Every structure is written in structure tokens, then in C-alpha cells.
Amino acid sequence: MERTERNKNRNGTKIKRTGSIHRKVKSRQHKAEVMIAGEQLRLRLHDGKLIKEHRYHLRNYPNCFVAHEVIDWLVSHKEVPNRQVALQLMQHLIDHDIVHHVCDKSPIFKDAKMLYRFRKDDGTFPFNIEVKVFMRGQSLYEHLIGGRDSILQLREEKGVMYERSFPGCQFIDWLLQNGEVPSRRQGLELCRALLEHGIIQHVSLKHNFFDSGLLYKFCINFRRRRRLSELLNENEHDEEGVAPSRQEEGAESPFVLRKNPSAHGNTTFLSIQPSELKAASGARRGSLTNQQVTGSYSHANSLTSGPVVRCNPKSVLRRNVTCEELLSPGAPFIRRVLTVLGDALGWGFVVRGRSPCYVQAVDPSSPAATAGVKVRQFVCQVNGLSVLHLDYRTLRKLVMTGPRTVVLEVMEPID
Known part of the structure; x- marks a missing residue:
């Protein structure tokens, strides 16, 4: 009887841990999506000449934008249905350290003649471990996609075919051949960091990363154009505790x-x-x-x-x-x-x-x-x-x- 109770407790703890890990990975994936979408928006605003030098309180600020002009741009380009959603989206970028007020005086994005700037434009972007792993994953993805003989191929594992998948051992081989890591051990550590931060995953989500024939794939298509409203909606579902896998x-x-x-x-x-x-x-x-x-x-x-x-x-x-x-x-x-x-x-x-x-x-x-x-x-x-x-x-x-x-x-x- 006691053994049964202990097993139930262990199973319950295991389920809680699995759920916690899944939520953590989803949170990191969402941050990665926000960074990609923010960078895509930054480049589009530069192309549209909305990011330029402005004068504020007798001082010139390079590479910044006027808040209400960007709100106008988002609505006119149909990136959002209305100004209220546009405000929520820009606030989302502030909350994720993508955008900030030029003087860091206002943590709230306002639809007014106020100056804001992308942290990547003024060198204040926080390069923590998550950002470094994300940027490394993005670099590897671009290298793999652009290669002639890419290891990302249609492969089979346990009777199921997976597009753009790769065996773990072959990925480490590729890292060594292209000088991405100095040793196999460091290649394994890099791959496990990529998996932990939601950049890659086992095709059926059943395994950690191993130097073996198990199949893995990238969770993020870095080249797909993101819509900010899409990211805001994903975040709302995460806060409500709705796991996408439950719908499958x-x-x-x-x-x-x-x-x-x-x-x-x-x-x-x-x-x-x-x-x-x-x-x-x-x-x-x-x-x-x-x-x-x-x-x-x-x-x-x-x-x-x-x-x-x-x-x-x-x-x-x-x-x-x-x-x-x-x-x-x-x-x-x-x-x-x-x-x-x-x-x-x-x-x-x-x-x-x-x-x-x-x-x-x-x-x-x-x-x-x-x-x-x-x-x-x-x-x-x-x-x-x-x-x-x-x-x-x-x-x-x-x-x-x-x-x-x-x-x-x-x-x-x-x-």
C-alpha cells in the first residue's frame, strides 16, 4: 500500500516536472519569436525611413522613432486591426527589452509624440545566455538552410516521416566539420543548450539530445515573416495556461x-x-x-x-x-x-x-x-x-x- 502511494507521488512529481519543463521551453520559444519579429519590424521601419535622428529636449537622438508615427504605420500597413492593439504590441516589445524610451524614463509605450528606440540600434540590447543561444541557433539554421548538401532532410523514425529532420550524431559531425565546435563533447553541450532553450527538439518530444541516430528538428523557422499580432495572441494563450499540444x-x-x-x-x-x-x-x-x-x-x-x-x-x-x-x-x-x-x-x-x-x-x-x-x-x-x-x-x-x-x-x- 505504501509502495503504491510512493509510486503515485513519484508519477505526480514527474508529470509536474514535465509540465514545468514544457512551459519553460514554450516561454523561451516565445521570447525567440518576439526577438525575430522585433528585428523584422526594425528593418522594415528603417526601410520606411521612420527610424532616423530626432531632437528631444535640446538633444539629438540618432536611430529613433516617434511613437504615434509607428502606430500610424502599423495600422496603415494592416499589421494590426486598430491603434489599441498596436499599443499592446509595442508594449510587448518593451516588456521583452526590444524597444525602450530614448531616456529610459517611461516603461509604458504611449501613442504620443514620444521618442523610442530599438535596443539593437543603440547597443543596449541585453546579451544574456538566452539571447546568445538564440543567436547561435539562428546562425546555425541559416548555415544549414543555405548549404547545398544540407543535413535537414525528410527522414523516418518509428514509421513516421519528418520533414527537415537530422540525426543527433550527424548534426555533431556537421558542427565539427564546419569548425563550429572544437570537440565532440562541446558539440553535445551546444546541442543540449539549443534543445533546452527551445531552438531544436526531438521529433516526437520524447528525448533529450543524444549523440545517436535519434531524429531532431529546428522548432523555429527563422526566415518566416512574423506578425506581431500573432505573437501577442500566443502570449495570451500561454498566460491562460492553454498548451497547444492539448488541441492535437x-x-x-x-x-x-x-x-x-x-x-x-x-x-x-x-x-x-x-x-x-x-x-x-x-x-x-x-x-x-x-x-x-x-x-x-x-x-x-x-x-x-x-x-x-x-x-x-x-x-x-x-x-x-x-x-x-x-x-x-x-x-x-x-x-x-x-x-x-x-x-x-x-x-x-x-x-x-x-x-x-x-x-x-x-x-x-x-x-x-x-x-x-x-x-x-x-x-x-x-x-x-x-x-x-x-x-x-x-x-x-x-x-x-x-x-x-x-x-x-x-x-x-x-x-
């Missing part, structure tokens, strides 16, 4: 839609069987939060609150189709290449299933519909990468972490 259920998990009244009337995702897709009236593309949804380039519209409506529509497929059938000569399918340019609300289509994935629903007013994406199409490639043998979760992540323009190769049945 089985392949038949329901759609999750959040009510969001539209000024232009009601819009819903439509399939061939609209009566079976019990979407909430007024749902918007960018409001879909389930892990099955690939149409969520921006999370800005999720800032509005509302009850979550769950439903589990039937598959639109008339029969099950295998990858072998799709690839067999003379199969009754037409191959098409479609280019979908995401807008502020996303791409506007929903995928489902695994090996192969197929289009379950399409928003009729979305970029996906304009590009010719239709229900019952099987997704073969995304931006030139084969996804035929992936499940919907992996396909979704591939789209979400990629560029705004998505090139799909699909196969649709000949009616």
Missing part, C-alpha cells in the same frame, strides 16, 4: 471554430456536404485554432473572445484512397499545381487524414478558393517537398512555418 488529438478530432462576427456578413467553410460541416455562424478563416487547420497565417482575429464551438463533420471522401493508388500509372486522378497567396486572415482551407492528407473544406471567399483548391483533393507536395506520406499535423506545421505564398501540388479525382 487524433486524426478524427473535431474542427474548433471561434465565433467572430464579420462586418461583411457571415462566412463559413463549405465542403461538398455543407450540412455536415456544422460551422459556427460568422466564423472567420484566421479564427480556426484546431491543429488540423492550415489556414492561419495571422492570429490577429483570435484576439476577440467568444465561446468555442466543436463539431466533427464526416469525411468528404467518397471512399478511402491509398498513396499507392494515387501513384499508380493510369489512376483516375488529375495532378494540378496551385499557388495560394495567403492574406491577413490566412489561406482558407482545412486538411484532414494521414498518408495521404486531403482537403476537407475550403472557405469560398479565401485565397485557397481563388487559387483553385477544392475539397477531395489529395495534397502531394508543399513548396516542392513531398508530403504524401505525412499526417495532417505535420503538413499543417510545414505550411504554418513556411512562406506566405504556398505552392501546392494536388491530385483530384476525375469525376
Whole structure:
């Protein structure tokens, strides 16, 4: 009896530790995303000539910007829906030591004629251990992506295919060959630091970093353009204690839609069987939060609150189709290449299933519909990468972490 109680206590402690580690990693990943988004915004403001020398209290301040001008810019460039959200976003950058008042007198960002500056422009950016690990990870990522024979490839572990993954031992080999570390031991230490700070992870989140054949991948696509409103929404979910992994259920998990009244009337995702897709009236593309949804380039519209409506529509497929059938000569399918340019609300289509994935629903007013994406199409490639043998979760992540323009190769049945 006592042994059973001790085991329960140990299991409870283990679960708490695992949850604590997960929250810590997610927090570090969020900080990394804020740093990337802040740097992307800084460069865009420099290009727009909003960052320049200004005079304040009889003193000239180089490389600074006027608060209300940046708020105007964010609203006019549709980075945010309104000035209030813009204020929250700029405050978010101040809280993360990306931006500060030129005299450090005001920790609050105000929509006024006040001067602020990016800490990277005046050399006051705090280079602590987290920032150093992040910058090292970013440098390694750029080196790997730009290389001709990159070790980031489609690989298999325990029957599951993972895009842009790499074995731990091969990554350390690469670090040694390129002079990134002087010894194998220091390479292992670097990789474990990258994993601890949320830069890389085991493909199924089950292992620490080992110098072995276990597969790992980068958690962050450093080249993807970030939207500040997206980061603010992620932070709100973290504060509410909503772990994204909790939404990832089985392949038949329901759609999750959040009510969001539209000024232009009601819009819903439509399939061939609209009566079976019990979407909430007024749902918007960018409001879909389930892990099955690939149409969520921006999370800005999720800032509005509302009850979550769950439903589990039937598959639109008339029969099950295998990858072998799709690839067999003379199969009754037409191959098409479609280019979908995401807008502020996303791409506007929903995928489902695994090996192969197929289009379950399409928003009729979305970029996906304009590009010719239709229900019952099987997704073969995304931006030139084969996804035929992936499940919907992996396909979704591939789209979400990629560029705004998505090139799909699909196969649709000949009616």
C-alpha cells in the first residue's frame, strides 16, 4: 500500500516536472519569436525611413522613432486591426527589452509624440545566455538552410516521416566539420543548450539530445515573416495556461471554430456536404485554432473572445484512397499545381487524414478558393517537398512555418 502511494507521488512529481519543463521551453520559444519579429519590424521601419535622428529636449537622438508615427504605420500597413492593439504590441516589445524610451524614463509605450528606440540600434540590447543561444541557433539554421548538401532532410523514425529532420550524431559531425565546435563533447553541450532553450527538439518530444541516430528538428523557422499580432495572441494563450499540444488529438478530432462576427456578413467553410460541416455562424478563416487547420497565417482575429464551438463533420471522401493508388500509372486522378497567396486572415482551407492528407473544406471567399483548391483533393507536395506520406499535423506545421505564398501540388479525382 505504501509502495503504491510512493509510486503515485513519484508519477505526480514527474508529470509536474514535465509540465514545468514544457512551459519553460514554450516561454523561451516565445521570447525567440518576439526577438525575430522585433528585428523584422526594425528593418522594415528603417526601410520606411521612420527610424532616423530626432531632437528631444535640446538633444539629438540618432536611430529613433516617434511613437504615434509607428502606430500610424502599423495600422496603415494592416499589421494590426486598430491603434489599441498596436499599443499592446509595442508594449510587448518593451516588456521583452526590444524597444525602450530614448531616456529610459517611461516603461509604458504611449501613442504620443514620444521618442523610442530599438535596443539593437543603440547597443543596449541585453546579451544574456538566452539571447546568445538564440543567436547561435539562428546562425546555425541559416548555415544549414543555405548549404547545398544540407543535413535537414525528410527522414523516418518509428514509421513516421519528418520533414527537415537530422540525426543527433550527424548534426555533431556537421558542427565539427564546419569548425563550429572544437570537440565532440562541446558539440553535445551546444546541442543540449539549443534543445533546452527551445531552438531544436526531438521529433516526437520524447528525448533529450543524444549523440545517436535519434531524429531532431529546428522548432523555429527563422526566415518566416512574423506578425506581431500573432505573437501577442500566443502570449495570451500561454498566460491562460492553454498548451497547444492539448488541441492535437487524433486524426478524427473535431474542427474548433471561434465565433467572430464579420462586418461583411457571415462566412463559413463549405465542403461538398455543407450540412455536415456544422460551422459556427460568422466564423472567420484566421479564427480556426484546431491543429488540423492550415489556414492561419495571422492570429490577429483570435484576439476577440467568444465561446468555442466543436463539431466533427464526416469525411468528404467518397471512399478511402491509398498513396499507392494515387501513384499508380493510369489512376483516375488529375495532378494540378496551385499557388495560394495567403492574406491577413490566412489561406482558407482545412486538411484532414494521414498518408495521404486531403482537403476537407475550403472557405469560398479565401485565397485557397481563388487559387483553385477544392475539397477531395489529395495534397502531394508543399513548396516542392513531398508530403504524401505525412499526417495532417505535420503538413499543417510545414505550411504554418513556411512562406506566405504556398505552392501546392494536388491530385483530384476525375469525376
